[in-house]
Amino acid sequence: MLRNREDFGVYYKKACACLPGGSLKARKDRYFIGNNNNFSMQDSKPGALERMERAVHWGMPYMSQALGGGASGLQHLFSCEAAYLTNRMKEAAQHAFQAVYTGQEAGQSDVVCNAYYMLARISLATGRHKKTTEYIQTVVDFINERNLIALYDIRDYALSWLYLC
Secondary structure, three states: OOOOOOOHHHHHHHHHHHOOOOOOOOOOOOOOOOOOOOOOOOOOOOOHHHHHHHHHHHHHHHHHHHOOOOOOOHHHHHHHHHHHHOOOHHHHHHHHHHHHHHHHHHOOHHHHHHHHHHHHHHHHHOOOHHHHHHHHHHHHHHHHHHOOHHHHHHHHHHHHHHHHO
16 A cells, blocks of 8 residues: 555545545444554665655545544554664654554554554563563453454464563
């Protein structure tokens, strides 16, 4: 969907003009990313990350509207992963919390769980093992209490991290 292109949001902006009320398929727990929170960019030119981040934050609200609420909070998850991979842990945590908040508001449980999983990774990278365990337990409880079968992969990954900690 993003394919490392900075103009992806233009398509969703055009779609929003045709769907002023958003998609008719609006519903809770539409999993947009599942257990896919990997980050890859083929462009290694200076400023590529900043350009892509701006594009994602600009285009994602249009994307979310066109998809009837799907992908809400994904822009913050993207920025969280980018900050994590560039060792900006405080910024990564801020984006992760924003992804949790935005994802919960729109019923995007996959975004919420991936954001908590990122918080666990951030905590482990900064040496806060107790916090890592708490975030992993949050992921497991969130999925188990809601019986989100589609997200069992995230739960299982989180549990494997728990054993590592």
